[in-house]
Amino acid sequence: MTGESVLFDISVTERGHRLLAPHLQPGDFAIDCTAGNGRDTAFLLDRVGPAGQVWAFEIQPEAASRLAERLPGIRVICDSHGELARYAGGRQPAVILYNLGYLPGGDPSVTTMTAETLRSLRQALAILKPGGVLSVVAYPGHPEGAREAEAVRQFLEGLPAKQYEALTILQTNRSASTPVQHLIQKKKGDDHE
Numbered sequence: 361m362t363g364e365s366v367l368f369d370i371s372v373t374e375r376g377h378r379l380l381a382p383h384l385q386p387g388d389f390a391i392d393c394t395a396g397n398g399r400d401t402a403f404l405l406d407r408v409g410p411a412g413q414v415w416a417f418e419i420q421p422e423a424a425s426r427l428a429e430r431l432p433g434i435r436v437i438c439d440s441h442g443e444l445a446r447y448a449g450g451r452q453p454a455v456i457l458y459n460l461g462y463l464p465g466g467d468p469s470v471t472t473m474t475a476e477t478l479r480s481l482r483q484a485l486a487i488l489k490p491g492g493v494l495s496v497v498a499y500p501g502h503p504e505g506a507r508e509a510e511a512v513r514q515f516l517e518g519l520p521a522k523q524y525e526a527l528t529i530l531q532t533n534r535s536a537s538t539p540v541q542h543l544i545q546k547k548k549g550d551d552h553e
């Protein structure tokens with residue numbers, strides 16, 4: 361990857377991976393909250409290595425089974441990411457990732473939903489390790505996606521700057537349906553409850 365751009369002429373997914381890579385070390389714990397076909401899950405697994413741990417939430421049983429078969433090294437949780445904190449039980453991931461919307465090539469009616477996504481994001485920020493990073497890609501190109509993208513933006517905008525540094529990347533000279541990548545770091549220190 362040396363010399364390759366982390367920003368330009370790459371897909372949103374690839375850009376996310378390149379930007380997150382320095383924040384994941386071998387042995388880390390990471391969670392993919394929207395596993396789908398597992399591209400992000402596989403990236404997390406590759407970064408944390410055999411000493412690390414990756415959990416993958418996926419609400420669709422068929423996709424969850426496919427993923428468990430494909431990536432036996434991970435824990436697949438066939439439940440909603442709205443239950444994140446209950447599963448984590450006090451464990452603090454270094455990275456938590458969301459790729460919102462519906463499964464490419466799958467049923468577009470099974471999509472992430474605004475209220476549940478916000479419920480999950482609140483939990484994600486609470487359990488994230490200090491210094492850890494939350495990544496959220498939102499897709500405003502379909503009706504629920506547009507509502508969700510706006511709600512996520514407003515939620516992140518309201519985060520206290522003393523506790524979180526929140527960045528947003530999107531292609532400015534594209535249509536309003538262009539995907540939006542948010543990266544939020546939970547600051548170290550004792551400012552968190």
Ligand SMILES: C[S@@+](CC[C@H](N)C(=O)[O-])C[C@H]1O[C@@H](n2cnc3c(N)ncnc32)[C@H](O)[C@@H]1O
Pocket residue numbers: 393394395396397398399400401417418419420423439440441442459460461462463464470471472473476
């Ligand atoms: C855009 S896709 C994710 C793509 C995935 N990152 C990949 O590499 O293929 C979003 C996924 O989130 C799942 N999903 C929707 N609502 C969910 C929820 N509440 N909890 C967990 N997964 C959910 C969908 O079934 C879908 O597979």
